[in-house]
Amino acid sequence: MNRTARYALMAAIIAAASGIAAPVVRADETCLSPYTAALIKGQEAYLHVWTLGEKGLGDESDKLVTIDADPKSKTYGTVINSVSVGGRGEAHHMGFTDDRKYLWAGRLDDNKIFIFDVGTDPAKPRLVNTITDFSEKTGFVGPHVFYAIPGRMVVGSLSNDKTRDGVTGLAVYNNKGEFLSAHPIPAGNGGDGYGYDLAINPKKNVFLTSSFTGWNNYMMDLGKLIKDSEAMKHFGNTMVLWNLKSMQPEKIFSVPGAPLEIRWSLKEDDDWAITFSALTSKLWLISHDVNNEWQAKEVATIGDPAKIPLPVDASISADAKTLWVNTFMDGTTHLFDISDPTKPVQIYEKITGKQVNMISQSWDGKRVYITSSLLANWDKKGSDSEQVLRAYDWDGNDLKLKFEVDFFGQKLGRPHHMKFSGPLEKASLDMPSRAASR
């Protein structure tokens, strides 16, 4: 009998004596760090939406908005809580800690990182800590992606505090919000030093980073930016493969046109990731070649690249058979069949807004959520600046609108990144709870 079997037998004997049931299977949204625990069982109960404040609208502040997502609830589809954090600093992305108790949310302009307690009561997140010295500690600007590793958070950033172009790096914090180390993205030797997303494959001890643009560009008005030929040269064209344990870059891939979100296949035996280039509108596959070397390869086109639809977010299904992609400019949500990831094929598309940005799906793929805002200065103007969250059911053939929240109409701001929470069902591990459970 091997060790695991021996232990299992011993535990089973003790468990049987104590009347213990087996643990239940869990599920969740599909684009979390693989180290995230406390996963949602089935239906998500809440959507947390990191929202950019808008001058002249409501309290004008960036805020974490919580929406009831439980169809059985009386307040389904409505805003049930909002935590304003003060000021406007280009609110952008969020990420759970590994225990899912805390949600880190960053601002790309003033570099503040807000840490919310969403574990104690997900219906009422509380701001418990604010990191205000990110730039001073790291030399980086624009804390963008928050990716949990055990006991720590890796923060991928977009820029630096000297040139404010896209040369940047990764910072590691412990879960208490204390800075631990900084890791520059390689510039030179083919690397441009730019950053955007990061995604880990623990099994292979690797992670990938992608590349966007720096503070000079993402804070510039889009109309002005596209007329500035010098500024337009400053977009990322690379992805980097890193050794996870050593946090050392191992290989640089040329991926022209600002590769953004990276999605590893969630299937047990798969070892490939897919991404898209925003400006060239292509899907790229990162996988092993016949020599067992990691390679990046263009595998499909999203929309008509000549029209620059600007793909901005993607969500992979749990079975790695399909990939949702939102294109901002034409407000379209696309679905690709990626069951053969070397040959993705678009199988569905629908206009879901005047502008669409983030997209998240439930683990079972039956619910899909989108938001509208890309960046405050890049969003469309006038009546095209629709600012909404839309919730859809996916029946395998069509997206059916279930509810929408008008963020401008409700004087909230511009909705950007979404995260799910399950219902509060934990018992604390104090003596009365234990006694009650027994």
Added chain:
Amino acid sequence: MTRASGAFLIGACWRSLIAAAGIFAAVLPLRAGESTGPPPPGSYTLDHIQRVPAGIVLEGTRFPRALSRYTTGAITLLAFFYSYCADPIGCPLAWDAFEAVRDGIVARPELHGRVRLVFMSLDPAHDTPGMLMGFARRNEASASIVPWHFLTTYSDLFLNPVLREMGEEISIDREASSGGGVVINHLLKVFLIDKQGFVREIYSNQSLDPAMILGDIKTLLLEESKANGHKE
């Protein structure tokens, strides 16, 4: 700016940039060959993640001992567990990994007497010092080479501050416990602690690789040796 004109302008700028820069280069390895497996011990640095908090624990008897007795003075591999845990991605995984690390240390004389293993119970009411002695006795054969301590404490009052400081979030799983027993939801975390009592690595069920753990232990020993001005 209309949608169409914006798209056109971006497209024109970007296409010309790509053409001018000739950026369709191939893959650029940063060194000869990929090195994405475990890196050689000593070739990387482990962050000082946090200090292990103070606490009172029990081993074998109800005589109180400082937790620091078990987390300083030698490299420590520590995990929280409970004796009746049957979660296949929880305690059994930790148990398996600890046994593999113990065997790895036994097989490497240079590691003898330099590492301790610690399991600390999440259920002090059930896992009494006397009850845990049974686990300790099973590992007596290798205790002089790599001791394995099974700790508990008086009550949740003593346990919870340690868990909170170590970031070990736990809760009773009501659904799974509905049969009358208790299932404790806990995120499997295994802590590698240096001689000074700093957590230097945390492993989860996604990264609990005995070879990687042994590499990290050697990295800490090399670091210690370097700090002492020795060559190994």
